[in-house]
Amino acid sequence: MAVSMTGFGTSAVPIGQATIHIEMKTVNHRYSDIMLRMPGAFHSAEHAVRKHIAAGISRGKIDVFMSIEGILPSSKKVYVDWELLADYLNVAEKMDRMEMFTPALSAESFILHSDVVHVTENPQLGEEWQDALLSGIQQALDAVVVMRAHEGLALTQDLQDRLFLLEDFTKQLEARVPSIVEGYRSRLEQRLKEVDTANLPNEDQLYREVILFAEKISIAEEITRLYAHIKQFSYILNEQTAVGRKLDFLLQEMNREMNTIGSKASDAASSHIVVDMKSELEKMREQVQNIE
Structure with missing residues (x-):
């Protein structure tokens, strides 16, 4: 299942006469970027905190704010x-x-x-305080993970719906292949008649010309690859790992196939379908940017 990179969580852990407050928020980012803002007393625990967070979140910009309220033990x-x-x-x-x-x-x-x-x-607090800090980090992290998973469900459903639309558009293009070739044949006949009616090629010559051009403008391979990309996208969308980069790569491949189809199938109806497909693809790319 796809997981969103947007999340928020807080925690408050009492210890002694004080309370450790933690606020964690995450947004989309190309890599993993953890920014910590902590009191000097917790600096010795920085490595442990980063390791703790990295174990729960593999990608995104993560901002963590830590503060201590109350009376600290004398150092x-x-x-x-x-x-x-x-x-x-x-x-x-x-x-x-x-x-x-x-x-x-x-x-x-x-x-x-x-x-x-x-x-x-000595500005460093003892082991008991570090344990309390990591406990608070885990509580805030759990809340972030739940929110990211919840938003991931919504993103998955939206992408799946748009994937169905792309598949339907691909079927429409596939159905138009015979009419694209026939349309070229008709236009070729009309132009030959307009140029010189005395030198019209015979039916066999015209047929061979149409066949040669049909091979050049064939979009069968692009349609086959589009179907494969759509199937693969749906499969990856339900993997239990970070899938954002894989999905983004597949969308780039889909866009490449659509551009090729648009240049080959020059009839108005096919061009409109390609425009609609690219519009949906752009919306999907915006959504994928927020997937871990």
């Missing part, structure tokens, strides 16, 4: 350079014996110096 750590602190304490002890400390110069100013004691911040 600050105190770092002490114990060796340097010991040196400072030795110096401070000597200075104290020398009574060098004053209100403006205290031992604390040495001990709490930023080279000795400083606070670092």
Whole structure:
């Protein structure tokens, strides 16, 4: 079954005193393009998030917005350079014996110096938070997949209906093949009479001329290939894989056959049928652009 590339899904996963919010939307794209917008705390999980999404969606432009609402666990750590602190304490002890400390110069100013004691911040959240994030990603992804499948059903039905129309138009062209040849025969006879009635070819010569031209303007092969493309299109439409590119290729092949038929079958009725076919084909191409 064809799957649409248009989808939308959200999720909200509570954890601790906070909630992880995720919004995911997808639109048509020639390849797979995943754009992530996440807080710095989740950057370490970026690879896992991308892998998770790629496992569920093979093609399309995917925008994912992640945010955290509430209170996050503290990620600050105190770092002490114990060796340097010991040196400072030795110096401070000597200075104290020398009574060098004053209100403006205290031992604390040495001990709490930023080279000795400083606070670092680890922006990465723990494994529990990453698990919650991936759970939210999966929930949003599931909603997107359901929507894409639902729209895919509608696209499949629309394409199948238009495929029936193309098949009917092809049958109409096929039925017109004898009249195309007969029409040429009649026009040829009329023109020969108008040119020189004394030098008209005999019936056998005229027949051979008509046969030669009929071979040149025959659209039998193009019609056969059109039937094959239509059958193949219908088959691929129901495959359980990404089929958008295959369908687009088949539509290009159908268009090529229609152009050839249009140039060969120059009678007005056949030209009108070809115009109608190309109109339906263009509508199908627009729909196929949104299929995964």
